[in-house]
Amino acid sequence: xxxxxxxxxxxxxxxxxxxxxxxxxxxxxxxxxxxxxxxxxxxxxxxxxxxxxxxxxxxxxxxxxxxxxxxxx
Amino acid sequence: xxxxxxxxxxxxxxxxxxxxxxxxxxxxxxxxxxxxxxxxxxxxxxxxxxxxxxxxxxxxxxxxxxxxxxxxxxxxxxxxxxxxxxxxxxxxxxxxxxxxxxxxxxxxxxxxxxxxxxxxxxxxxxxxxxxxxxxxxxxxxxxxxxxxxxxxxxxxxxxxxxxxxxxxxxxxxxxxxxxxxxxxxxxxxxxxxxxxxxxxxxxxxxxxxxxxxxxxxxxxxxxxxxxxxxxxxxxxxxxxxxxxxxxxxxxxxxxxxxxxxxxxxxxxxxxxxxxxxxxxxxxxxxxxxxxxxxxxxxxxxxxxxxxxxxxxxxxxxxxxxxxxxxxxxxxxxxxxxxxxxxxxxxxxxxxxxxxxxxxxxxxxxxxxxxxxxxxxxxxxxxxxxxxxxxxxxxxxxxxxxxxxxxxxxxxxxxxxxxxxxxxxxxxxxxxxxxxxxxxxxxxxxxxxxxxxxxxxxxxxxxxxxxxxxxxxxxxxxxxxxxxxxxxxxxxxxxxxxxxxxxxxxxxxxxxxxxxxxxxxxxxxxxxxxxxxxxxxxxxxxxxxxxxxxxxxxxxxxxxxxxxxxxxxxxxxxxxxxxxxxxxxxxxxxxxxxxxxxxxxxxxxxxxxxxxxxxxxxxxxxxxxxxxxx
Numbered sequence: 038x039x040x041x042x043x044x045x046x047x048x049x050x051x052x053x054x055x056x057x058x059x060x061x062x063x064x065x066x067x068x069x070x071x072x073x074x075x076x077x078x079x080x081x082x083x084x085x086x087x088x089x090x091x092x093x094x095x096x097x098x099x100x101x102x103x104x105x106x107x108x109x110x
Numbered sequence: 111x112x113x114x115x116x117x118x119x120x121x122x123x124x125x126x127x128x129x130x131x132x133x134x135x136x137x138x139x140x141x142x143x144x145x146x147x148x149x150x151x152x153x154x155x156x157x158x159x160x161x162x163x164x165x166x167x168x169x170x171x172x173x174x175x176x177x178x179x180x181x182x183x184x185x186x187x188x189x190x191x192x193x194x195x196x197x198x199x200x201x202x203x204x205x206x207x208x209x210x211x212x213x214x215x216x217x218x219x220x221x222x223x224x225x226x227x228x229x230x231x232x233x234x235x236x237x238x239x240x241x242x243x244x245x246x247x248x249x250x251x252x253x254x255x256x257x258x259x260x261x262x263x264x265x266x267x268x269x270x271x272x273x274x275x276x277x278x279x280x281x282x283x284x285x286x287x288x289x290x291x292x293x294x295x296x297x298x299x300x301x302x303x304x305x306x307x308x309x310x311x312x313x314x315x316x317x318x319x320x321x322x323x324x325x326x327x328x329x330x331x332x333x334x335x336x337x338x339x340x341x342x343x344x345x346x347x348x349x350x351x352x353x354x355x356x357x358x359x360x361x362x363x364x365x366x367x368x369x370x371x372x373x374x375x376x377x378x379x380x381x382x383x384x385x386x387x388x389x390x391x392x393x394x395x396x397x398x399x400x401x402x403x404x405x406x407x408x409x410x411x412x413x414x415x416x417x418x419x420x421x422x423x424x425x426x427x428x429x430x431x432x433x434x435x436x437x438x439x440x441x442x443x444x445x446x447x448x449x450x451x452x453x454x455x456x457x458x459x460x461x462x463x464x465x466x467x468x469x470x471x472x473x474x475x476x477x478x479x480x481x482x483x484x485x486x487x488x489x490x491x492x493x494x495x496x497x498x499x500x501x502x503x504x505x506x507x508x509x510x511x512x513x514x515x516x517x518x519x520x521x522x523x524x525x526x527x528x529x530x531x532x533x534x535x536x537x538x539x540x541x542x543x544x545x546x547x548x549x550x551x552x553x554x555x556x557x558x559x560x561x562x563x564x565x566x567x568x569x570x571x572x573x574x575x576x577x578x579x580x581x582x583x584x585x586x587x588x589x590x591x592x593x594x595x596x597x598x599x600x601x602x603x604x605x606x607x608x609x610x611x612x613x614x615x616x617x618x619x620x621x622x623x624x625x626x627x628x629x630x631x632x633x634x635x636x637x638x639x640x641x642x643x644x645x646x647x648x649x650x651x652x653x654x655x656x657x658x659x660x661x662x663x664x665x666x667x668x669x670x671x672x673x674x675x676x677x678x679x680x681x682x683x684x685x686x687x688x689x690x691x692x693x694x695x696x697x698x699x700x701x702x703x704x705x706x707x708x709x710x711x712x713x714x715x716x717x718x719x720x721x722x723x724x725x726x727x728x729x730x731x732x733x734x735x736x737x738x739x
Contacts, residue, residue: 063308064185083438095551
């Protein structure tokens with residue numbers, strides 16, 4: 038996520054671990070293949086807000102680290 | 111007298127039904143709950159060990175429906191205590207709450223995929239259900255169409271479109287409740303994928319959502335407002351401005367009201383003293399009951415202003431944005447963004463601060479915030495600080511600019527705040543350690559608060575404070591009065607009223623306790639007189655000033671100047687510094703203790719808070735006293 042600038046998009050390839058947290062992400066509809074867009078970052082390397090389909094979600098950077106992403110634009 | 115075989119039950123009503131409101135967080139459940147129950151709800155709702163879903167009765171056409179507003183959930187595989195509670199109730203496995211006989215399943219019209227995903231899992235329970243889709247006006251306003259017929263066929267249950275704040279659809283929902291118009295989802299028959307495959311459930315939900323409601327990509331108003339409120343530079347500045355206004359509101363705007371209440375009760379005391387003959391009855395009515403009730407009522411302005419402010423911010427959608435902005439900073443101390451509001455309010459008073467900790471969903475974060483809230487310097491400490499600082503610290507300036515007295519005052523505020531944050535870090539890495547809950551937060555769309563919902567919240571918060579914390583505060587005030595008033599001491603002939611008060615206090619149970627405890631407090635420089643002042647502060651910290659006036663027989667009704675002169679000769683500078691540091695830390699406020707008990711549901715947390723702050727206070731005072739001597 039650190040490499041992705043605000044406003045650009047990426048595709049979720051897979052999750053690097055399988056626990057209740059990544060299960061919750063999938064329940065939110067962030068299943069592999071989903072395209073997400075980075076909307077904004079909070080100050081001091083704080084949480085990020087992403088958009089996917091018609092939903093938005095706030096995540097902490099260390100939690101996004103469990104997503105393997107492929108930048109697409 | 112006629113025979114007593116009277117059937118009091120009304121014959122025409124159907125048996126009472128228990129109906130649960132189920133839905134994802136923030137889907138509009140509470141609005142529907144409030145609309146159906148009006149002001150008839152029983153208790154408030156806040157997350158925690160004392161999780162207690164909101165309950166209330168809906169009376170429609172001579173029928174009664176018991177409604178339970180279950181905490182919002184994202185799926186039937188629980189990840190948080192709130193979700194676990196909701197799911198236990200739906201399975202009929204909750205200790206106290208009955209299994210609902212039917213469900214109102216609330217879906218957010220502007221985010222149907224999320225709600226339908228939850229429905230796909232919920233359908234497996236096959237509970238009689240009616241679906242209420244909220245915010246259908248938003249779908250229509252943005253050129254979309256809401257197709258409830260297709261949805262009814264796909265879900266297998268009745269579907270009603272609702273616009274909560276305009277009351278649209280609510281009458282139809284009431285009819286369904288009265289006529290018991292629920293159906294079972296019958297998942298297999300209706301091809302709803304209940305088998306636990308998240309991917310398949312999402313696909314079903316996504317397809318159905320796009321079929322029944324054409325929704326624009328995103329709420330454009332929210333996008334525009336977020337560009338403003340969450341601007342990389344402007345966002346934090348706006349946040350600071352909002353917090354300043356907030357602090358101003360509870361600190362400054364509440365003061366005239368609090369002063370008026372205090373003046374009112376003061377007048378009431380004079381009235382009682384004039385009406386009743388001097389003696390124990392007069393003393394009880396004036397200093398016990400009236401002062402005790404006053405001690406409760408005086409908190410209301412701050413609680414009302416704070417609750418109003420937070421409810422408006424929350425309903426508007428800004429609270430979540432504020433939490434987003436400060437989450438990282440609070441994270442340094444093991445806390446989260448939402449801890450910010452309770453801690454900030456605690457600078458005015460820990461009581462509204464602790465009550466506002468309800469906005470924190472994570473139980474451990476909420477308890478940590480409650481436990482450190484008393485270390486934020488509240489306004490009741492200010493009179494104590496001002497008295498001692500002006501009496502003992504020279505009114506010199508450093509380099510002709512910075513006042514030493516001001517510097518010390520600021521240092522005391524900083525000492526409290528910093529200690530609190532460090533305490534949070536320690537608490538979060540010891541007793542509140544544990545598996546980290548996933549931090550997933552949705553920034554809700556901006557909405558205009560509905561006045562009825564805001565007023566209901568204000569009303570409930572006030573009622574809870576008065577009935578629960580208020581009664582405890584009143585009882586403790588009277589006990590403290592009794593300790594100072596008994597046993598009665600017969601004053602020597604010719605003593606003036608100030609001397610009588612001083613002698614009564616010295617010979618009272620409080621005086622005896624002060625003298626008994628003197629050896630314990632001697633190492634930190636407190637004699638029995640100061641000890642009484644510290645004990646008397648349990649009523650409210652600012653009482654220290656008047657108790658000091660009493661024990662030193664100084665009439666302080668005109669000005670504190672005499673008391674300052676007396677204090678300078680009676681106690682040493684190290685003792686004064688020791689008292690100051692003691693007040694920074696010690697939780698000597700029974701109102702805070704009562705509210706902590708109310709908000710955590712047990713005496714355990716107030717006990718922990720009392721002991722750890724006392725230990726901190728004693729060690730810090732010991733250190734300061736030794737260093738200064």
